[in-house]
């Protein structure tokens with residue numbers, strides 16, 4: 001017997017319809033690329049998204065067509081996602097921080113028909129356009145007054161583009177499993193791979209992000225995704241914030257510590273999310289300026305391991321709750337949150353921050369297991385580490401245009417991470433499988449060493465890589481960027497780490513550098529570091 005409930009496909013446009021109906025006047029605030037702050041509402045976003053949908057429809061954009069975006073987090077970028085998906089077409093985010101040849105590969109591989117882009121990226125697009133034969137038109141997220149002279153094919157200002165129609169349009173209807181969005185993984189080896197989200201997966205994931213033990217979003221919050229729309233769906237906030245009826249604050253192109261601080265304070269942001277580097281920048285600004293956060297309640301930190309010092313500074317100095325989160329592009333992207341179950345809610349001091357170092361437990365819709373190399377399931381004892389595998393309605397089952405099977409016999413996807421899970425379900429990433437340091441047959445977690453080193457008061461950023469060793473196979477090398485005008489010695493750093501790790505985990509050497517390279521999604525680029533230090537030998 002089948003249930004007798006209505007068919008109500010989980011389609012993305014229902015989110016903006018809901019926000020416009022129940023929270024019509026809720027503010028959507030953006031730092032525009034042109035400069036000034038821009039204020040609108042969910043009602044405006046819906047009306048303008050409908051116009052875009054109508055305009056794309058008129059241009060012959062069909063369900064399944066890919067429309068690329070190359071843009072910062074702004075209201076225009078947000079409404080373009082709703083407009084594109086509202087006719088069954090697919091938004092495809094291009095990460096401007098990728099290498100140019102990767103961008104060309106990605107746009108061509110995805111078969112993008114149009115690119116919507118910010119003024120900041122016109123020069124980049126002009127450079128790439130000769131290699132993008134499939135692009136029929138470039139729409140620049142600006143108005144006629146700011147429209148630059150450009151050689152881009154059929155270029156038009158976004159405001160002119162959508163004003164060619166009247167907005168008298170209805171969203172199209174289609175199956176909830178229809179593709180909605182595409183995002184390519186950063187791909188540290190080989191070509192980037194296309195992850196394809198569906199309407200259903202995006203909505204289910206957004207609901208799981210709103211839940212109290214996740215980011216706990218409500219209409220009383222003011223949510224600022226610092227994490228870009230082009231980085232794994234901006235961790236769902238483009239969907240979950242309107243779904244919650246929360247005020248949405250889009251930070252535009254300025255992501256330095258001072259700009260992030262100002263927008264948080266001026267716009268009363270209560271919840272925000274980004275990778276650790278952004279928060280290191282903000283905390284550094286607070287430290288040097290003497291300013292304090294007065295509005296922020298929660299900050300989600302993920303994308304790479306959140307250093308303990310960052311969690312402690314937010315919570316102890318500024319009273320901001322840190323939610324350490326883990327996930328990946330293939331998971332829509334969030335797979336766990338370090339919020340407190342009753343079993344651990346009474347932890348205090350060191351024990352609390354030990355727990356918060358972990359990446360947390362999976363919400364409903366994410367199933368996790370750890371296995372050994374022979375697929376045997378490993379115990380949840382907080383000690384045994386294995387390959388972390390996941391399953392759920394917002395987890396990839398294949399990559400775009402690739403024929404390879406990426407699931408195990410039970411339908412789990414191998415994340416490429418190595419982790420432990422404790423008795424309460426809290427997962428802790430030891431490392432990326434390829435970054436873990438293999439020393440004398442045992443594993444050393446580069447993440448743990450980095451976290452401890454960053455706790456030193458003179459250290460701004462730290463990275464650990466394995467260096468070939470004749471006896472031990474590999475030994476850890478600690479690479480450090482110091483805070484401004486601080487000059488700790490190697491011995492200072494190692495003395496600080498003593499007692500915090502097993503003796504045999506101690507880095508064999510420490511080198512000081514001006515900069516640590518990052519990937520296009522803000523992670524420490526271990527591959528670049530390994531290349532730079534390939535001839536390094538311990539003396």
Ligand code: AMP
Pocket residue numbers: 185186232301302303304305306324325326327328329330333359415416417429431432521
């Ligand atoms: P991406 O698809 O670019 O978001 O990268 C996903 C990968 O980032 C994961 O497989 C992890 O290796 C890493 N990652 C994400 N969040 C965390 C975290 N909180 N701690 C440690 N590693 C993380």
